Amino acid sequence: MNARIFQRPKNAMQSGKALLDQWVLQFVPAEAKKPDPLMGWAGSGDMNQQVQLKFPSCEAARAYAERYGIDAVVHPTPPRRLKLQAYADNFR
Template sequence: SGKALTDRWILEFEPAEAKKPDPLMGWAGSGDTQQQVQLSFPSREDAQAYADRYGIAARVHATPPKRLKIQAYADNFR
């Protein structure tokens, strides 16, 4: 039902510098390559341990509550 890999914890790096538009193409970019890195972990504790081991300042965002949308199958055809 589209919930695969939703129980993973993601470690993302904060941008070190703001993105600037390229004068030729107009694309937004920066020299900060850490913005492109995303590390996933099976648990919050593993992600926190990795951040502590490598001296990365980590901030945990609370998981949003899962809302169940009650819907009848017949509603797909209305």
């Protein structure tokens, strides 16, 4: 089983910093999704796609992956870039 470990990114609609300190272990899809013949919804037989495990730190997520033999790749958090703007910039 392959998985990826990443820190939850901040949503564009989110002003606060709640849940940004959590690390998520998410399994990589084992098979491609295919449309259901009756309803046309996309789905697959891989149940691990529905699992998302949350951890307080990256080390805890790595320890869990090692304990259960999961090949996990850690994706580091990209640095946040602030774009400082002033209202007066609209009238230059």
